[in-house]
Amino acid sequence: xxxxxxxxxxxxxxxxxxxxxxxxxxxxxxxxxxxxxxxxxxxxxxxxxxxxxxxxxxxxxxxxxxxxxxxxxxxxxxxxxxxxxxxxxxxxxxxxxxxxxxxxxxxxxxxxxxxxxxxxxxxxxxxxxxxxxxxxxxxxxxxxxxxxxxxxxxxxxxxxxxxxxxxxxxxxxxxxxxxxxxxxxxxxxxxxxxxxxxxxxxxxxxxxxxxxxxxxxxxxxxxxxxxxxxxxxxxxxxxxxxxxx
Amino acid sequence: xxxxxxxxxxxxxxxxxxxxxxxxxxxxxxxxxxxxxxxxxxxxxxxxxxxxxxxxxxxxxxxxxxxxxxxxxxxxxxxxxxxxxxxxxxxxxxxxxxxxxxxxxxxxxxxxxxxxxxxxxxxxxxxxxxxxxxxxxxxxxxxxxxxxxxxxxxxxxxxxxxxxxxxxxxxxxxxxxxxxxxxxxxxxxxxxxxxxxxxxxxxxxxxxxxxxxxxxxxxxxxxxxxxxxxxxxxxxxxxxxxxxxxxxxxxxxxxxxxxxxxxxxxxxxxxxxxxxxxxxxxxxxxxxxxxxxxxxxxxxxxxxxxxxxxxxxxxxxxxxxxxxxxxxxxxxxxxxxxxxxxxxxxxxxxxxxxxxxxxxxxxxxxxxxxxxxxxxxxxxxxxxxxxxxxxxxxxxxxxxxxxxxxxxxxxxxxxxxxxxxxxxxxxxxxxxxxxxxxxxxxxxxxxxxxxxxxxxxxxxxxxxxxxxxxxxxxxxxxxxxxxxxxxxxxxxxxxxxxxxxxxxxxxxxxxxxxxxxxxxxxxxxxxxxxxxxxxxxxxxxxxxxxxxxxxxxxxxxxxxxxxxxxxxxxxxxxxxxxxxxxxxxxxxxxxxxxxxxxxxxxxxxxxxxxxxxxxxxxxxxxxxxxxxxxxxxxxxxxxxxxxxxxxxxxxxxxxxxxxxxxxxxxxxxxx
Numbered sequence: 001x002x003x004x005x006x007x008x009x010x011x012x013x014x015x016x017x018x019x020x021x022x023x024x025x026x027x028x029x030x031x032x033x034x035x036x037x038x039x040x041x042x043x044x045x046x047x048x049x050x051x052x053x054x055x056x057x058x059x060x061x062x063x064x065x066x067x068x069x070x071x072x073x074x075x076x077x078x079x080x081x082x083x084x085x086x087x088x089x090x091x092x093x094x095x096x097x098x099x100x101x102x103x104x105x106x107x108x109x110x111x112x113x114x115x116x117x118x119x120x121x122x123x124x125x126x127x128x129x130x131x132x133x134x135x136x137x138x139x140x141x142x143x144x145x146x147x148x149x150x151x152x153x154x155x156x157x158x159x160x161x162x163x164x165x166x167x168x169x170x171x172x173x174x175x176x177x178x179x180x181x182x183x184x185x186x187x188x189x190x191x192x193x194x195x196x197x198x199x200x201x202x203x204x205x206x207x208x209x210x211x212x213x214x215x216x217x218x219x220x221x222x223x224x225x226x227x228x229x230x231x232x233x234x235x236x237x238x239x240x241x242x243x244x245x
Numbered sequence: 246x247x248x249x250x251x252x253x254x255x256x257x258x259x260x261x262x263x264x265x266x267x268x269x270x271x272x273x274x275x276x277x278x279x280x281x282x283x284x285x286x287x288x289x290x291x292x293x294x295x296x297x298x299x300x301x302x303x304x305x306x307x308x309x310x311x312x313x314x315x316x317x318x319x320x321x322x323x324x325x326x327x328x329x330x331x332x333x334x335x336x337x338x339x340x341x342x343x344x345x346x347x348x349x350x351x352x353x354x355x356x357x358x359x360x361x362x363x364x365x366x367x368x369x370x371x372x373x374x375x376x377x378x379x380x381x382x383x384x385x386x387x388x389x390x391x392x393x394x395x396x397x398x399x400x401x402x403x404x405x406x407x408x409x410x411x412x413x414x415x416x417x418x419x420x421x422x423x424x425x426x427x428x429x430x431x432x433x434x435x436x437x438x439x440x441x442x443x444x445x446x447x448x449x450x451x452x453x454x455x456x457x458x459x460x461x462x463x464x465x466x467x468x469x470x471x472x473x474x475x476x477x478x479x480x481x482x483x484x485x486x487x488x489x490x491x492x493x494x495x496x497x498x499x500x501x502x503x504x505x506x507x508x509x510x511x512x513x514x515x516x517x518x519x520x521x522x523x524x525x526x527x528x529x530x531x532x533x534x535x536x537x538x539x540x541x542x543x544x545x546x547x548x549x550x551x552x553x554x555x556x557x558x559x560x561x562x563x564x565x566x567x568x569x570x571x572x573x574x575x576x577x578x579x580x581x582x583x584x585x586x587x588x589x590x591x592x593x594x595x596x597x598x599x600x601x602x603x604x605x606x607x608x609x610x611x612x613x614x615x616x617x618x619x620x621x622x623x624x625x626x627x628x629x630x631x632x633x634x635x636x637x638x639x640x641x642x643x644x645x646x647x648x649x650x651x652x653x654x655x656x657x658x659x660x661x662x663x664x665x666x667x668x669x670x671x672x673x674x675x676x677x678x679x680x681x682x683x684x685x686x687x688x689x690x691x692x693x694x695x696x697x698x699x700x701x702x703x704x705x706x707x708x709x710x711x712x713x714x715x716x717x718x719x720x721x722x723x724x725x726x727x728x729x730x731x732x733x734x735x736x737x738x739x740x741x742x743x744x745x746x747x748x749x750x751x752x753x754x755x756x757x758x759x760x761x762x763x764x765x766x767x768x769x770x771x772x773x774x775x776x777x778x779x780x781x782x783x784x785x786x787x788x789x790x791x792x793x794x795x796x797x798x799x800x801x802x803x804x805x806x807x808x809x810x811x812x813x814x815x816x817x818x819x820x821x822x823x824x825x826x827x828x829x830x831x832x833x834x835x836x837x838x839x840x841x842x843x844x845x846x847x848x849x850x851x852x853x854x855x856x857x858x859x860x861x862x863x864x865x866x867x868x869x870x871x872x873x874x875x876x877x878x879x880x881x882x883x884x885x886x887x888x889x890x891x892x893x894x895x896x897x898x899x900x901x902x903x904x905x906x907x908x909x910x911x912x913x914x915x916x
Contacts, residue, residue: 005871008879015887019894126270134304134448135274135868139428142273144443144871148879155886 013151038114045076112165116158163220280865283451284413290854298412302450305329329353335369375400387567390649455479455858483773483836489787493812501596509564512768521688522768529601535709541791562835567853570835571654598667605672634711706733787830798825
């Protein structure tokens with residue numbers, strides 16, 4: 001992989017996450033701490049699922065390993081929620097002016113980003129690590145766009161983790177089990193779909209993941225109470241221009 | 246969205262629906278190619294020879310070249326440079342390599358030996374064109390006479406004695422060659438749109454530490470000893486000479502009483518661990534060994550002791566590199582140190598020096614000698630006896646009219662004594678018959694060993710017999726009347742060991758249960774720290790000739806400590822022998838005097854100053870190089886994704902009041 005390809009792939013995968021970090025998180029130390037803490041929780045979940053994999057090796061049944069890993073990740077998402085809840089009061093007392101406690105959604109957004117970035121790093125690191133070498137995929141399996149396709153996948157996964165975190169925490173806050181169920185099922189679907197990659201159904205997998213991301217994003221956006229005034233404004237503009245004419 | 250659609254298109258385009266094989270990303274990218282035979286750097290006192298890659302390996306787009314048209318396309322139209330060129334042997338010559346060097350578009354070469362050896366030779370017409378990387382006059386600057394008008398090695402291309410700016414590897418594994426060809430055909434053809442696809446490329450890594458010349462690299466090594474982690478840049482070439490004498494050597498032997506029969510124990514080639522040297526050296530060694538065995542049977546120790554004369558058989562090592570072994574022997578003789586400081590053999594004791602050189606399967610032997618007139622009596626007697634005996638067997642025995650003598654160890658002796666009673670028995674007249682002198686193709690087939698062994702074995706047996714009879718006459722001064730002859734089946738067995746596999750009957754009978762390598766001997770002298778396997782085995786073989794068993798010693802350890810008579814050494818032979826023997830055979834150092842003499846000026850041509858570079862890792866990887874077009878697309882995509890996401894997020898953040906309406910102060914838990 002050349003430096004050009006490396007830069008392209010890395011920016012595709014982590015560009016959105018990086019801009020989110022710069023715009024929304026960098027200025028607040030407490031958010032950085034929460035980001036790191038949630039990354040740590042994702043790592044813990046990975047450790048736990050790899051222990052499970054080690055104890056019950058199922059080399060032939062990767063789908064089962066993925067299933068277990070997804071459930072473990074969701075379990076640790078729940079643990080993170082519990083921890084943040086415990087820490088909430090302490091955090092509030094600690095930093096009076098922090099933005100964190102201003103908005104309950106901010107907490108889930110920040111921890112979701114931490115979850116996503118860490119899982120994205122893990123997904124892509126062994127590909128990006130090949131930056132030192134001069135070669136690319138395609139000689140013995142794979143295809144030449146493998147790296148960039150994986151990077152786009154990773155970008156989607158990072159987005160998804162943010163959305164899932166928002167929905168999950170919201171579900172826990174409001175006691176609505178549907179949110180939690182949706183998160184677990186869509187996470188499972190997305191993870192199992194990546195297995196299609198080995199049969200070279202990349203385009204299909206990418207499309208499905210893209211649709212799920214869009215759907216989850218919209219769902220999370222609505223849950224967070226978001227609205228798109230642009231659409232309204234467009235409508236308004238149209239009506240005004242029509243009126244002027 | 247455009248970018249995503251583009252990628253979707255790209256991956257649909259490239260998706261080939263076959264089952265995934267469970268390889269890591271790295272293994273899917275790279276295929277390692279078996280590459281144990283790089284061309285490496287050797288240095289002498291003034292120059293650097295051979296090839297090296299850059300420190301991290303040379304990467305080039307693979308290009309298969311079969312004729313000069315392919316090469317011209319590469320020079321004039323190839324756009325995916327740098328290239329790695331895969332050549333057949335017929336293209337592996339000085340003109341092609343130099344044009345490649347000048348074009349500066351190529352940074353690696355692979356020599357492909359496609360097919361069996363016979364196919365390679367026939368396809369490329371090498372039998373008539375020759376294939377020898379040596380100089381046309383080997384050891385050009387260390388002999389006593391200049392290169393004759395008709396050079397000794399007419400097929401020499403001199404590429405061994407050049408410094409190339411790119412790495413060169415030889416590949417002979419047929420599967421590997423097939424993989425390389427497939428990769429080229431699948432990814433690099435058609436040639437006209439090479440910049441649009443991922444191209445098959447190779448990374449050749451054979452970085453050599455040494456540079457400039459021996460002086461520089463030895464100085465650098467010395468200087469690095471002051472560091473915490475010293476680095477070695479090069480090692481002097483060196484090994485051991487091996488000798489055996491019919492009876493023990495005495496300190497006070499009379500003048501002209503010793504006959505020396507010599508051959509060289511080394512050859513060379515361009516590539517590491519690939520020096521078959523069959524005709525270059527092995528046939529001569531086998532002739533010498535068969536003769537030594539014969540003479541030990543003709544003259545028992547007790548019989549030989551009745552005469553004052555003695556015979557010494559020596560295998561000189563490192564002769565391909567400006568006569569390392571023989572020049573050291575001469576140096577030691579002058580120093581009173583040969584074969585050790587007690588016996589002090591010197592040149593005046595030698596009454597006859599016979600050197601065997603490139604004994605050929607053709608029934609032809611040619612004499613070369615430095616002094617045609619006023620030759621010593623011993624030489625004339627020897628020539629007559631030998632001539633008579635061999636002519637009876639249907640050989641053509643002639644004396645060369647050439648005024649110069651071919652490259653041989655004799656040069657070292659003549660340098661110090663122009664009247665030295667030396668004579669060379671060669672299998673060629675005026676020019677080498679060997680088309681593959683010092684090349685990787687100088688293997689059993691080159692001496693017609695393999696399908697019908699009788700020709701070469703009979704020729705060698707006949708020469709050995711005549712040589713044995715002539716030497717018998719030298720010692721006893723009478724004609725041999727016995728019936729002993731060199732046995733051609735024994736010669737075949739010896740050839741088996743010296744050209745085919747070291748794991749052969751004769752060597753096994755001396756060494757079992759030790760495990761011997763199942764490969765032909767590698768005749769390259771290599772560095773002085775390592776004694777070659779073939780050197781040790783030759784010494785053991787010598788030790789088995791006419792040695793007396795020491796009955797009172799039963800185990801190996803006390804054998805080594807056993808005190809023998811002067812001139813003998815105890816040696817424990819395993820295998821069929823499995824006992825302690827006293828032998829006259831031993832090693833002497835074959836390291837050039839240049840590295841022994843304190844403050845020797847390494848740029849002086851007097852002694853050999855060859856050193857070999859140190860290297861760390863040798864490897865070839867095959868992989869696909871991403872097309873430049875796709876690289877740019879990916880790069881631009883990455884930048885765009887980052888910028889767009891940044892702008893959108895910034896905007897959303899700034900206008901979060903518009904987008905989100907529930908901004909009440911609430912805690913996570915506060916619902």
